[in-house]
Amino acid sequence: MTGRHLHPDALLVRDLSVSFDGFKAISGVDVSFAPGELHFLIGPNGAGKTTLVDALTGLVRGTGSATYGGKELLGLRSHKIVRAGVGRTFQTATVFEQLTVLQNLDIAAGLHRPAWRLALARRGVPTAVEEALETIGLSELRHRPAGVLAHGQKQWLEIGMLLVQDARVMFLDETVAGMSADERAETGELLRRIGRDRTIVVIEHDMDFVRNHADVVTVMHAGRVLAEGSVAEIQANEAVQEVYLGRTVKGSVDA
Amino acid sequence: MITRLKSSLPLLGIAALALALLVVAPAVLSDLRLNNLAKYCCWAMVAVGIGLTWGRGGMLVMGQGVFFALGAYAMGMHMQLESVGDGGIPTFMILYDPLAPLPAFWEPFRSGVFTIAMIVVAPVVVASILGFAIFKRRVKGAYFAILTQALAVALATLISGTIKYTGGDTGLSGFTSFFGYTLDDPLNRRLIFTITATLLIGCLVVVWQLYRSRFGELLVATRDAEERVRFLGYDPANVKLVAFVVAAVMASIGGAMFVPIAGIMAPKSMDAAASIFFIAGVALGGRAALFGPVLGALAVGYGQSTLSEQWPGTWIYVLGLLFVVVTIALPGGIASLATRGAGVMAGLLVGRRPSHRKAASA
DSSP states (O other), X not given: OOGGGGOTTOEEEEEXXXXXXXXXEEEEEEEEEOTTSEEXXXXXXXXXXXXXXXXXXXXXXXEEEEXXXXXXXXXXXXXXXXXXXXXXXXXXXXXXXXXXXXHHHHHHGGGGSOGGGGGSBOOSOOHHHHHHHHXXXXXXXXXXXXXXXXXXXXXXXHHHHHHHTTOSEEEEESXXXXXXXXXXXXXXXXXXXXXXXXXXXXXXXXXXXXXXXXXXXXXXXXXXXXXXXXXXXXXXXXXXXIIIIOXXXXXXXXX | OHHHHHHHHHHHHHHHHHHIIIIIHHHHSOHHHHHHHHHHHHXXXXXXXXXXXXXXXXXXXXXXXXXXXXXXXXXXXXXXXXXXXXTOOOHHHHHHOTTOOOOTTTGGGGSHHHHHHHHHHHHHHHHHHHHHHHHHTTOOHHHHHHHHHHHHHHHHHHHHHOHHHHOGGGOEEOOOEETTEETTOHHHHHHHHHHHHHHHHHHHHHHHHHHHBHHHHHHHHHHHOHHHXXXXXXXXXXXXXXXXXXXXXXXXXXXXXXXXXXXXXXXXXXXXXXXXXXXXXXXXHOSSSSSHHHHHHHHHHHHHHHHHHHSTTTHHHHHHHHHHHHHHHOTTOHHHHHHHHHHHHHHHHHTSOOOSOOGGGO
16 A cells, blocks of 8 residues: 555545445455546456446445545435546447437536526537547547447547546546557557546456556455555566466466 | 528428418318317427427326326316306306305416416426426336326326316316407407417427427437436436426416317316327327427327218227337338438438438437
8 A cells, every 4th residue: 555545636435345135246445546547447257346336436335435525425326426526437338329429528518507508509619528529539520420430439439528527537447348459559548648637447357458558456356455556566466366367377467 | 501501490390380370270271170270289289298208308208188187177177267257156066066165276266367377387396296206216118108197097087086176077168258258259269279379389499499409418318328317417317307397388288278279178188098199199290300299299180080070980090000100110200201301302412322320210
């Protein structure tokens, strides 16, 4: 455990547990996510990575504590957590397929507008939307229905929506799954760029991607945090090699 | 320039419809036909609301009869009291019990202002409470449809069972005047048609603005991916609630105008069958399109009158057949024919093939 846990703007998770009908999906997780670094959550299937994010975004009920900006997140409903500045994406990109790229982004900007302004039509393009289009590289495709975008572009659009809604903490669930090598590289660049002043947490299975971009890696196993540290520290960790990577694949991780 | 043209097309359409209803129809139709058209306009108001909730919001409201009844009975009570004069008691109540006083909840409906207020406020209150309970519990899909349908059945049964207060199955009738205008005068009946048609145009303008507003985009987004909307910081329950309440008010206004036009309000005008009849027009016309519900409701109303004049009893089969054919062959309704046509035209103009993706098809 290093000094970064003391970051004042970190999302602090303490003793978080989630159980489904008696089955403990997560037990006693302590972890903190700080701005300015790309934090990866890895672990075998069923380790509890997505459940952890679900608990922090109000999709499942958890016990313990998770505070961000002085606010307790556990027990808040999903849309309130979003309004507290914590956003997420899902394993399968869910954009509004019948709306255009622009409309998708514009809707995401809505939480910063007074409710009555919903009754008005959109005029022009809000600056935040324009910036996000630029950042995610979809400026040219702004008038396309989101449904016709390529898989990778949909994921970028989702990240763009998080940017527009000005999420200070972003949980990204397997963002690069199914992307081509080029798209992965671009996504990594994108995360670097937007991650400078935000807290970005990525659930990932692709070890190459983790190795290339992670500042901090948290390894989960069977609902607990097994290890945490830099990529090098994780690779050297005996327990991780034992239960997650397995000794046989050690060579390929080091490669 | 094409986008500008495209965005003003709906307004042109509304203007054309207004012209047809307010100028052409009174000039060419007989009093009887005009009165029938007024009735279809009432159903069309309900249909416009259904288009909003079902077409854009994905909520199949099968019980709009409930809100239709709220407006209709408010208006019916007022007109009944107006017809019997100051301090009078409706005939059906005297027949039932000559000594009974006017029920307390009838009394305020002597006031025209109170009645008009209730026609708008009652559906807002009822739809808000219902909607809040339903949407916050995340009831949706078939469960939502069945629930709303059950409410219509329950209210119809309640009205049937409270003959003393509502006239039961016989309903309220025998009206002679409408806000001081005698109903015998054909000129006054034309005035009522004009009011009804204007209200229908008003409903269309409201829905047009809602569709082009950010709310309209949000409603479609909620229809297509409700959970995703939650993670944009909105409570989808509130989005649906607004659409549900607006539709309820439209149904209530339609119901209120139905009373002076039809001259009677009974449970069979708002029960389960009537509520499904409202849906049928919307489905035929095209539920997601701006003009689909209106044109569908007008067509179904017209079809019902003309066909049942010539072959009584066959209309319901024709309607059923149409419903099946449209659902299978033209899921976007009649309005999607226009969209397809426009798509082909635009494709020819711009010189490229029309897009295969249809916004109205969902």
